[in-house]
Amino acid sequence: MRYRTGFKSTVRSLLVCALASLSLLLVTACGASAPAATAKPADVLPANTGPSAADLGGGSPTAFAKVFTDATAGSKARAASAYADAAKPRPAGQKLKVGFIFVGSQADLGYNQAAYEGSQWLERAQPDVQVLRAENIPETAEVQRVAEQMITQGASIIFATSYGYSGPIKQIASKYPGVVFLHQGDLETRENYGAFFGNIWQLEYAAGQVAGKMTKTNKLGFIAAFPIPQTLLNVNAYHLGARSVNPKVETTFVLTSDWCDPAKQTTAVRTMVDSGIDVFTEHQDCTKTIVEAAERSPNTFVTGYHQDASSAAPRAWLTGAAWNWGPIYSQLVGEIKAGTYKTSVIFGGLDAGFVKLAPLGKSVPPEVQAATLATVEGLRNGTIKPFTGPLKDQKGAVRITSGVVPPDAELQTIDWLLEGITGSLK
Amino acid sequence: MNTGLLVLAGALTGAVGPGISVLYATYGEVITEKAGRINLGIEGSMLMGACFGFAATVETGNVLVGVLAGALAGMALSLIHAYLVVFRNTNQLATGLAVTLFGAGVTAYAGRGYVGSSIGGLNPVAIPLLSELPMLGKALFRQDLLAYAAYALGPLLWAFLRYTRWGLSLRAVGENTSVAFAAGRNPARWQVAAIGAGGLLAGLGGAQLSLALTHSWTDGMTAGRGFIAVALVIFGMWSPVRAMIGAFLFGGAIGLQLQLQTIGAPISPFILDMFPYVITLAVLAVWTGAALRSMPEGLKGVLKGTI
Incomplete structure (x- = not known):
């Protein structure tokens, strides 16, 4: 009268469960790093020019530039040309891959949307840059896994945009000496780990x-x-x-x-x-x-x-x-490409259009x-x-x-x- | 009004909002467990309800379609659990957790395009006279339709389980499948129905969260409330009416901690944040003896780890 089936089917079903969870992990991972379908049409900006006053929401391009020159001048770190893969010449036609990791959704009408739109700005401003994105990544060892995955895919600059990423990302920074990690909000640096934020x-x-x-x-x-x-x-x-x-x-x-x-x-x-x-x-x-x-x-x-x-x-x-992240991301990537970037903590306010x-x-x-x-x-x-x-x-x-x-x-x-x-x- | 009363009134107002979604999930889990099965996938069903309820509301512009879609989505997920545990005889705890993870993944993926969407949603409707009652009136009778339905559902479910033939069959299956089978009930069919109904209610709870309480969808927005529901079933000793007390106590703990912060009580917000969970744990610790006696026989194997 037992309507249950035997041990074998238990094992089989557990396998099914395991497979289901695995495929779930894959789905989330792919879903997370899939590029957004909602990207705005590219109104490409001229390459290698600084942002205009309009780009800076009324801030001054001179003050913007000064924030970055002062940071470089005040930094004791080596210049990116000495170690960064992103500063090395690339074969013609190959794009520079830049990874962006977000803690939430690109459509949160908030922090992540602002950062996400900044990454789109970067793509428009520098057509030779290809952005890899991952949304909804928790502030745990998970962010290390995602960053490492991006590096495997060829990313040589990683923007870790959430405050809680600082600990996990600093732990892996030394493992990838050719990659430049940029953290949004930290107050300290490492050899290849710099930070930036705005006086919001x-x-x-x-x-x-x-x-x-x-x-x-x-x-x-x-x-x-x-x-x-x-x-x-x-x-x-x-x-x-x-x-x-x-x-x-x-x-x-x-x-x-x-x-x-x-x-x-x-x-x-x-x-x-x-x-x-x-x-x-x-x-x-x-x-x-x-x-x-x-x-x-x-x-x-x-x-x-x-x-x-x-x-x-x-x-x-x-x-x-x-926030007005676009010009900041673009400036940082530009400096790393040119090899002049030195890791530092960069802060800007209204005057610099941050x-x-x-x-x-x-x-x-x-x-x-x-x-x-x-x-x-x-x-x-x-x-x-x-x-x-x-x-x-x-x-x-x-x-x-x-x-x-x-x-x-x-x-x-x-x-x-x-x-x-x-x-x-x- | 003195500060103590003000705090209590605030906690009460705060209790109902976050309590309703947990209450639906608790009802669902009561039905599931009364049939002798446990479903930890209820958290996933809540997420399904929240996500698909919201998406359907955005797409159709009709919040009632959204409520229905949420309930059905919750049920669909729980039927995966039902198939695996009833027909494939898998470990119920492991399967439930896998189903929850699966639901989290599906909703994170399916809901991506809806995070920024706005909806009209279900808004509070004040009940004349009752809503004018001091303290309780505002807390209980200025709520959304799903909240009023939840008030009514507790006693209805209790009567259903206690006084109807279907309720009797469900309980019989939960106590002893062999006896139920001998009496002409198909245990598998009853358990699948119970797990499906449980998922449906959890889906409604999720829909209440996204459509009525927050008017938003964010992935993972249930934040473990489905698991709290599983604990509240034991707290309520498998009674839908006592489950109401549990759910409002949980909601009240959230309301109370925000209320205490608002009046600037010199207590750490981090300690306050543990409140809901500490209350749940304390209640479990105190009531477990009595709870064990009212547990459906069919569950004892699972909870003692023999299956």
Whole structure:
């Protein structure tokens, strides 16, 4: 009466399972590294010319170039010509393969989309470059496997675009001395591992001003993933911006412990709306869910991060901080090809066009729009320096003394929150 | 209102949102396990529901089509599990995990083009009068249609399992296949149906996550909620009504930790983040004795590792 079959079929079925999982792995791997079908038509830029002011979102090409020359001048590393395969002559017709690894999806209306579009910009700017891409790669040993796979396929430059890739990628960098690894956001270097990032906090300050003017309840909400220095700098700048126009503003800082967990993001928005918060911003990788949740919630506004997401929230969208990776990727690849690149930590701000202001929303009154553009101009030309002391932390202790303006490098390691911000870091 | 009440109200409001998807998956797993089978592929079924429900909504513009597509996609995946464990007699735990991994891969691939898409989705509908109740009203009665359906489904499933002939047959198969077979029930057929229904409900849970709660699809967005459902079945001692308590407790833990962060409680957000899992573990530890007694006989072999 037993309707079960015997041991043999168990073994057989387990084999089927194993095969199924294997094919799944293959499917994901192929799916992950398949080039996107959505690439925009190439409007090819002239090769070997620097970016224009328009490419830099209003930034100055001279300042852009200076950031890179200063970094090379200040670096003690060997020039790429001494070791990099990418600097060696290639047979005619063979393209230079550059790998890009993303932690999320190219369509997240956020961090990964901004980086992805940067890689497309690179392809357009340098027709002799072939880009290999892998999306949704976790910040684990998996990123090593993907990078190694790209190197096997011939990539000689690897862009590791997520913060958490720094550890795993540094571990394998020395195994591939001819490959140049470039990390987006690290603060240290290795022989063939360099880093770069932008002072996006400048735009967080500008967006904070808009938020401070638009809030009716004087309560702003900042939904973050992890309390890393980049994030803390952003929330502090946002709060400073808001306070500069509205001293009554308080900012609530909440962590979701995940770069992209839409269910937690939505729950966070609902909880915060209930507590009276009416302007949101976030430091998450995917931004669509929060932006749309704000749009659905009456009288609630949102300022974006990474990318223009105004299309997802025509009413609630105020403005946002956005990246401009394309020219940076292109410059780095160009320098490596020329052999002049030396590994270093490169930082640029508004003046160099590394970051830009996302479009202002139609809910923002004209006078606030004008004031915001003036603030951006002030940040660009250095007449506005938000982190000027005295500034106190949450406990009221003075962390930046009166009249002091900490250098950018010091700001990038900030590990405290300003007075008036609610939230815990430990 | 004092801070304590405010926190509680916030936790309650937060509880229902993330709790509903877990609740559907828990219902599904209760049915599956009542028939004497365990399906760890439920996490994969949730992902299928979230992904295909969202994709179908984007393609057709009709959220109800999306809900249906999500449920069917969840069922389709669970039927792979059903085929393997019932007819091929594979190890249920290994098969379930493989099915979940398979679902994760399929959805990551199929959902690539939909990550940035926007949908109208299922929006909260306030129930007149009830939604005006202090504290509970806002938390329970300003929700989406799938949430209201989930409230009703618990008692309905309980009555189904307890009082109907079909429910009796299902339970009989779960207790002892030989006896059920002798009484004229085909155990294989009942178990396949139970696993399929379980996948259907998990698919609905996934669809609630993508269509109602977040209006978004991201790969891996269930983040282990299907596995939580498996634990909640034991917590609820195979009762759909007690499963509701479990699911809201889990949702409440998420709501509570965000609420505590919002009011600036001096507790580490990382400790708070462990809350839902610690509560689940604690409940399992405390209730396991009683739970073992109410476990369907047919499951005991699996959970003691003899199959």
